Amino acid sequence: MKEINNRKTQIITTSATLFEQKGYDACTVRDIANALDIEAASLYHHFKSKEEILSIICFEMAHKLIDAMDETNDIYFNAEQKLRMAIEQHLGIIVNDLSKSAVFLFEWKRLNEPFLSEFKTLRNQYENGFKQIITEGIQEDVFDDVDSKFAVLSVLSSVNWIIEWYKPTGNMKPKEIAEKMSDFVLGGLRKKLVTDSNYKQ
Amino acid sequence: MKEINNRKTQIITTSATLFEQKGYDACTVRDIANALDIEAASLYHHFKSKEEILSIICFEMAHKLIDAMDETNDIYFNAEQKLRMAIEQHLGIIVNDLSKSAVFLFEWKRLNEPFLSEFKTLRNQYENGFKQIITEGIQEDVFDDVDSKFAVLSVLSSVNWIIEWYKPTGNMKPKEIAEKMSDFVLGGLRKKLVTDSNYKQ
DNA sequence: TCATAAACCTAACAAGTGTTAGGCAAATTT
DNA sequence: AAATTTGCCTAACACTTGTTAGGTTTATGA
Numbered sequence: 165m166k167e168i169n170n171r172k173t174q175i176i177t178t179s180a181t182l183f184e185q186k187g188y189d190a191c192t193v194r195d196i197a198n199a200l201d202i203e204a205a206s207l208y209h210h211f212k213s214k215e216e217i218l219s220i221i222c223f224e225m226a227h228k229l230i231d232a233m234d235e236t237n238d239i240y241f242n243a244e245q246k247l248r249m250a251i252e253q254h255l256g257i258i259v260n261d262l263s264k265s266a267v268f269l270f271e272w273k274r275l276n277e278p279f280l281s282e283f284k285t286l287r288n289q290y291e292n293g294f295k296q297i298i299t300e301g302i303q304e305d306v307f308d309d310v311d312s313k314f315a316v317l318s319v320l321s322s323v324n325w326i327i328e329w330y331k332p333t334g335n336m337k338p339k340e341i342a343e344k345m346s347d348f349v350l351g352g353l354r355k356k357l358v359t360d361s362n363y364k365q
Numbered sequence: 366m367k368e369i370n371n372r373k374t375q376i377i378t379t380s381a382t383l384f385e386q387k388g389y390d391a392c393t394v395r396d397i398a399n400a401l402d403i404e405a406a407s408l409y410h411h412f413k414s415k416e417e418i419l420s421i422i423c424f425e426m427a428h429k430l431i432d433a434m435d436e437t438n439d440i441y442f443n444a445e446q447k448l449r450m451a452i453e454q455h456l457g458i459i460v461n462d463l464s465k466s467a468v469f470l471f472e473w474k475r476l477n478e479p480f481l482s483e484f485k486t487l488r489n490q491y492e493n494g495f496k497q498i499i500t501e502g503i504q505e506d507v508f509d510d511v512d513s514k515f516a517v518l519s520v521l522s523s524v525n526w527i528i529e530w531y532k533p534t535g536n537m538k539p540k541e542i543a544e545k546m547s548d549f550v551l552g553g554l555r556k557k558l559v560t561d562s563n564y565k566q
Numbered sequence: 567t568c569a570t571a572a573a574c575c576t577a578a579c580a581a582g583t584g585t586t587a588g589g590c591a592a593a594t595t596t
Numbered sequence: 597a598a599a600t601t602t603g604c605c606t607a608a609c610a611c612t613t614g615t616t617a618g619g620t621t622t623a624t625g626a
Contacts, residue, residue, distance in 0.1 A: 171572095171573075187390055187474065187475065188387065188388075189388055189390035190390040190475065192612075192613065192614080192616060193613085193615085194612085194613085194614095196512070202573085202574065202575090203574070203575060203576080204614085204615090205574080205575075205576080205577090205615080205616080206573070206574045208614095208616080209572080209573060209574070209613070210573085212615095213615080214614065252607080259624090270471065271563075273388065274388065274391065275435040278539050291598095300585070308552070311545065314545055314549075315549070316522050317526065317527075317529075317530050318526075318546070318549050319523045320526070321523050321525070321526025321527075321529075322519050322522050322523060324522070324526065325518065325519075325521070325522025325525065325526065326518075326522075328518075328522075329518050341515075344512065344515055345515075345519070348515075351509070351552055372602090372603075392584080393583065393584080394583085394584060394585085395582085395583085395584095403603085403604065403605090404605060404606080405584085405585090406585080406587095406604085406605075406606080406607090407588080407603070407604045407605070409584090409585070409586080410602080410603060410604070411603085413585095414584080414585080415585090416582065510607070
């Protein structure tokens, strides 16, 4: 019973790659089977449906992100440090598996009930993590008094959009990207302690 | 010859809505026909293929954005004003047709050659508009000396992600969103004229 | 060695896919 | 009034879809 789900893992990984490349709907079970050099019907020994594969990918990523957020919140940090860590963790997880992340970010829409509702709940839970950090920062008076919902969306958009441009062969390492992105985001969030002549307070 | 393409326009609009809702691949020509109360085959009197409809939507949006960018650049403004105007225009166009925009942003991947290459070219052209403004701002010394490619991606991610959360019924008007978003983005971009104790220069 | 389970196979299904051919009726133009 | 165009129809095509049933091979463990 050492690695009972080795084949399962393999199928999921392959599926994620193909789901990303062709889109969930355009990717057929025969495409997946073909990539694994088996017959389409054989997949049904491991999963009961194509949608089950999709759901596993989506939920796995969601839980990874939520766990990372919990970890961030467990350690005591001020809001800025928390935000920096949350961004770094988020980018790290995405960059670590671009295919699954792309599926998590875009293909979850193809889920049907009851998966869909469950997924949305997890997604909300995660986004609330960011919201809480930002709200905290505003209360601590280290962040500008921005509309926190708006700020959350801006932050999430920046960290999520990485999937559209990140290439593992590029010269920027994930940690470096996280740092730059945090600087960029915080440049907008951070309370200006002094009057900047170009900035209307 | 007043409104020769009225029906065509109708089909495109309906298609855009359905492409957004179900995804291009999952949306069948029968779905589109059904929504218009006609038969699937009748669509082929107006278009030669399902893909043609997709391509029209993608290219229409691309050209709208490019035209707006040209307009922005035609008027003399400094970099900050240009960026603000580009963001406002971009958000305005997206919010004005959320379905087509969603298709433009996400479903273009389903295009095949030669559409795909042509689309990518237009997309690049548009993104270069943003890049140029930011580079200009850095040269004018009103923007921080950030990695301009990185800044472009951050800006684009913020303005594009609006599609994931904007609801026309919400209480924020597009112009207001554009303003807040510009403030947010510029907060990060703008050159700090004085030392901020929380900011490592 | 034998039993069990895991992994995969062939064959087939019912339903759905984009698309084409050819025709009919109404509107528009000549 | 005749000719043409526009918009839509029915019927069908060749093919692909996810999935199931039932059987065979391969590995595992007693």
